[in-house]
Amino acid sequence: SILKQNFNTSIGDFKNPYTSTILIIDRIIGITYAIILIVGCAGNVFSTSFFFKNKQTIAGLVYFLTSANDLFLILLQNFSGICFFVDRQPLFFSSPDFCTFWDVLHFLFSRLSTTLVMIVSISRTYAVYFPLTPAVMATLR
Secondary structure, X not given: OHHHHHOOOOHHHHOOOOOHHHHHHHHHHHHXXXXXXXXXXXXXXXXXXXXXXXXXXXXXXXXXXXHHHHHHXXXXXXXXXXXXXXXXXXXXXXXXXXXXXXXXXXXXXXXXXHHHHHHHHHHHHHHHHOOOOHHHHHHHO
């Protein structure tokens, strides 16, 4: 039948279900994760340390929180990126507790990132519409 021609169900076929093309694609995705991790961590560590020293204003505090949140998200995303180097073995995600905890953290910090960027956008829009007002000048000090 057609099923028997397309699917060989012998035990030997399940030892390595990935073709070389999929392995190459997985490695490319994994290397992309690694590059994003290195560049993102370097940039966010620098910006977090800069804004940590300059968080006297509300804008500085929001920028600090945004940088710190993005740094945490990059480090959190690294757990899923590792799986592309080990033939998609679940590793940490084989534990339902870790998987649930990771999902909750990823959801909350992604929403926090969106909210912080919204706050920055609103404050910058206010500064464009009302330049040189006392509220805008207070964010520049």
